[in-house]
Amino acid sequence: MNVNDKTYRERVFEIVRGIPAGKVMTYGQIAIILGEGYTARTVGYVMHGAEDGVPWQRVINSQGKCSTDKLTLPHSLQQGMLESEGVIFSAAGKCDLGVYQWHPAGFEPESDDQTTLFG
DNA sequence: AACTTGACGAGGG
DNA sequence: CCCCTCGCCAAGT
DSSP: OOTTSHHHHHHHHHHHHTOOTTOBEEHHHHHHHHOTTOOHHHHHHHHTTOOSSOOGGGEEOTTSBOTTTTSSSOTTHHHHHHHHTTOOBOTTSBBOHHHHBOOOTTOOOSOOGGGGTTO
16 A cells, blocks of 8 residues: 555545535544554544645644644644634644534444534 | 654654 | 544654
């Protein structure tokens, strides 16, 4: 399995393309969904080579922060793109995953207690 | 084949 | 909240 294999990379991109604007997913979350020997690191490795119009900005780390701060990309470019989609970041550059994290159909968390929302 | 890096994650101080 | 350590998998030298 090689990150350059189209099938390998496509599985990651397929999920990322499914993230709607204003929502985010974490590297580790994507790795868990793919299962097959993927880890947060490999997903990140695949993501840094995203080119197919994949909304890479919607993939952040498990802390709710952008991992692109000190890298090739200008500081807060990713955060700025997400803010344009409505994601609110704290002064420390962190967003609330409990609010913005996207869960693909079939991989939703256990929490179904929305019945208590409005009594 | 060995060693280092890297858009990561969890745990501890 | 910041910093460090260790585990993880693939790529580049």
